[in-house]
Amino acid sequence: MFDLTLIGIGTGNPDHLTFQGAQAIRDTDLILIPRKGENKADLAGLREEIIAKVTDTPPKIAYFDIPKRRADDGYLRGVDEWHDAIALRWQAAISAHSDAQRVSLLIWGDPSLYDSSLRIASRLNPKPHTRVIPGITALQALTAAHAIPINDLGAPYVVTTGRRIRDEGWPLNASKVAVMLDGECSFQSLEMADYDIWWGAYVGMKEEILIQGPLDDTAPHIIETRAKARADHGWIMDIYLLKRRAD
Numbered sequence: 001m002f003d004l005t006l007i008g009i010g011t012g013n014p015d016h017l018t019f020q021g022a023q024a025i026r027d028t029d030l031i032l033i034p035r036k037g038e039n040k041a042d043l044a045g046l047r048e049e050i051i052a053k054v055t056d057t058p059p060k061i062a063y064f065d066i067p068k069r070r071a072d073d074g075y076l077r078g079v080d081e082w083h084d085a086i087a088l089r090w091q092a093a094i095s096a097h098s099d100a101q102r103v104s105l106l107i108w109g110d111p112s113l114y115d116s117s118l119r120i121a122s123r124l125n126p127k128p129h130t131r132v133i134p135g136i137t138a139l140q141a142l143t144a145a146h147a148i149p150i151n152d153l154g155a156p157y158v159v160t161t162g163r164r165i166r167d168e169g170w171p172l173n174a175s176k177v178a179v180m181l182d183g184e185c186s187f188q189s190l191e192m193a194d195y196d197i198w199w200g201a202y203v204g205m206k207e208e209i210l211i212q213g214p215l216d217d218t219a220p221h222i223i224e225t226r227a228k229a230r231a232d233h234g235w236i237m238d239i240y241l242l243k244r245r246a247d
Helices: 019-027 038-054 075-095 117-121 138-146 162-168 215-233
Strands: 003-008 030-035 060-065 102-107 129-133 157-161 176-180 195-201 209-214 238-244
Touching: 003 019, 003 117, 019 038, 019 102, 019 129, 030 038, 030 075, 038 060, 038 102, 060 075, 075 117, 117 129, 138 176, 138 195, 138 209, 138 238, 157 162, 162 176, 195 215, 209 215, 215 238
Parallel strands: 003 102, 003 129, 030 060, 030 102, 157 176
Antiparallel strands: 176 238, 195 209, 195 238
């Protein structure tokens, strides 16, 4: 039996790591780091940079390759099978270091918001004692970067995905909607003249890009900027907040 700690590391800026997260890194025996291909090698590099910044003697690091996700048998089933496959990669990496009693993963953003690490951890056998260290979320970083509140006064907001915006449209009774995991610029499926947008990519990092304004005016710029940034870096993490304009 081993202890597993999921450490939220924010959105890529090493300064966003909490003192609690830094201490957890120093206390661990083994850190698992995913590899997602050569084009995304700097994602592993950023994790290595964070570890080096907060430790004098770094813990052991075990790398594992992220398997490809199937997309030919339905979204939810594909994700479920993908999580099974990732859990097997975790299990193999941990088994190769059987002396490690305290194992950690550095989670982009926060382990509790649109991240599947907890679901993957539940598939391990034997099940470890799992601890979560919260991190700064992409949503927090976005609203801070634009210097705006997430909600209107006394009004609800919704956090959802691009897929649900495309499939279901604007969520009922929401004055603002934060959209995550959107690789298709799903705001195009809305009546764009009715909304304002606050968009950000690589938020909190030196590569940060921010765009805001009426959605119908800014959408072409966002689409073009996003495509160029993804081509330049080989990867992109972005998020945006939409607000419906008053009738």
